[in-house]
């Protein structure tokens with residue numbers, strides 16, 4: 001998909017419904033552009049513009065969207081809502097982010113690793129910071145691809161045991177021999193702003209900076225799913241430095257999702 005962006009018209013004259021119940025920059029632009037490149041029409045549905053905002057059920061929404069679209073994407077909070085949508089939809093449903101998962105981001109992350117290192121199997125990725133939806137999806141998708149995942153987070157911010165990921169409180173232990181060091185914001189869309197000060201204090205030792213990156217494997221790259229807060233979870237030097245592949249990662253959202261849509265809709 002990346003080397004031949006217009007090589008598939010799997011969505012020719014078909015629409016994909018994209019429900020946004022949360023803010024987005026990358027997810028929206030990458031899905032919109034990707035669907036157009038596949039020959040289709042991205043049907044953007046912001047909740048407040050639909051009958052969902054006036055109480056229409058997910059079940060009825062699933063029935064109607066399935067009669068009009070080749071696939072449905074949804075960005076929301078509760079995972080149960082996505083499961084319910086998938087239960088009643090008769091077309092594929094794609095999770096474009098929930099409180100617990102961000103699988104499309106993980107696809108882009110694997111593509112970024114693959115184009116940097118050639119093979120995925122045997123690589124190690126260290127995630128440092130908040131054990132959130134991005135970390136969980138990396139653990140799950142990484143395990144499927146043979147990528148060892150280590151997650152360093154402080155007490156109270158660590159993931160539950162998931163997909164065999166190594167869980168530690170020590171960021172330097174996590175990055176040992178890691179080919180990529182990854183972080184994400186400390187206050188996500190699903191976190192209460194009132195917790196920001198406490199989160200910042202607890203997570204500050206997990207900042208992705210030059211010192212931490214130097215403790216990873218030689219040639220390790222820095223990753224971040226964005227949006228970034230330079231000076232908090234990542235330093236400006238790393239975010240814009242030579243070892244980051246963060247902007248490739250953002251672009252790779254489009255290519256990974258196009259491959260997913262071709263797989264689901266062909």
Ligand code: CP
Pocket residue numbers: 023024025026027028097105225226227
């Ligand atoms: N990484 C990511 O999901 O970005 P957006 O929130 O801008 O879509």
